[in-house]
Amino acid sequence: MALPKRIIKETERLVADPAPGISAAPHEDNLRYFDVTIQGPDGSPFQNGVFSLELFLPEEYPMAPPKVRFLTKIYHPNIDKWSPALQIRTVLLSIQALLSAPNPDDPLATDVAKHYKENEKDAQRVSREWTERYASS
Secondary structure, X not given: OOOOHHHXXXXXXXXXXXXXXXXXXXXXXXXXXXXXXXXXXXXXXXXXXXXXXXXXOOOOOOOOOOEEEEOOOOOOOOOOOOOOOOOHHHHHHHHXXXXXXXXXXXXXXXXXXXXXXXXXXXXHHHHHHHHHHHOEO
């Protein structure tokens, strides 16, 4: 089955102009499935971490969001935003930005968000510990 032009163009741009700290490569046997790595941003509790993700573009993309799953364990309150206007690159940059600035007021992981709200310093300590344990290269 042929890929829509939008997916082809987005994939070409990812390969030709990779975002700093992010790599994404489609699988040869399924060009809707990407292996992704994101470097933890400097100055964040995720600094020095390398996070592996998988990204899958459903048939309904871009009207339906890509399915993104962290393969590396992460202690973070919210990584779940989507708008059909976003492209693959933008989604990955958004995830990278969320690593720099967790927002416990709009959580996906309510227990982590509660921890960030009640004791941000300790929550950041746990985020750093998880990064060292699960995402160190």
